[in-house]
Amino acid sequence: MTLNRTLAALMTAGALMLPLQPALGETDVSGEPTLKSVDVIVDLSAIENAEAAQFWAALEPDLEAAIHAQVKDTVDPQGSDVVIDVDALRLAEGYSPTTGIATSWLAGTIHQTNDLNPARDGTFDLAVDMKAALPEGAETEGVAPDNPAIYRAMVETFARGVFENLN
Numbered sequence: 001m002t003l004n005r006t007l008a009a010l011m012t013a014g015a016l017m018l019p020l021q022p023a024l025g026e027t028d029v030s031g032e033p034t035l036k037s038v039d040v041i042v043d044l045s046a047i048e049n050a051e052a053a054q055f056w057a058a059l060e061p062d063l064e065a066a067i068h069a070q071v072k073d074t075v076d077p078q079g080s081d082v083v084i085d086v087d088a089l090r091l092a093e094g095y096s097p098t099t100g101i102a103t104s105w106l107a108g109t110i111h112q113t114n115d116l117n118p119a120r121d122g123t124f125d126l127a128v129d130m131k132a133a134l135p136e137g138a139e140t141e142g143v144a145p146d147n148p149a150i151y152r153a154m155v156e157t158f159a160r161g162v163f164e165n166l167n
Contacts, residue, residue, distance in 0.1 A: 090105040
């Protein structure tokens with residue numbers, strides 16, 4: 001076989017394998033969506049309860065970090081951009097004297113865009129209540145609304161929900 005035929009055969013074999021590779025920015029080799037960036041937006045000025053605003057003050061960086069922890073090795077400069085617009089009014093519900101911590105919610109709208117693969121673009125709403133974030137059977141009676149364990153559980157549960165629903 002001549003050198004030209006060998007090169008042509010190798011190029012043909014390589015071209016046949018290309019469709020088996022994921023599109024740029026689509027998924028990593030494990031099939032998980034890849035992310036270029038995550039931006040969480042919380043309008044804390046919309047929360048009228050000062051205690052609630054203070055409790056949720058670090059939500060933007062904490063939720064971004066929790067999502068990156070879910071993503072692990074799938075951060076890719078050719079991946080999707082994700083913007084999360086948190087519903088600030090829902091954050092304050094757990095501080096209501098009439099409803100209490102049992103009605104705490106972390107809710108928002110998630111926007112996913114991918115310049116290289118518009119088929120991955122999408123928007124979805126996600127809401128996590130305190131009951132979904134805590135282990136089954138966990139007691140909520142008498143729990144303060146500013147409990148750090150509840151905060152962490154809700155942030156981690158919401159981050160997992162974001163990642164599981166990405167295209």
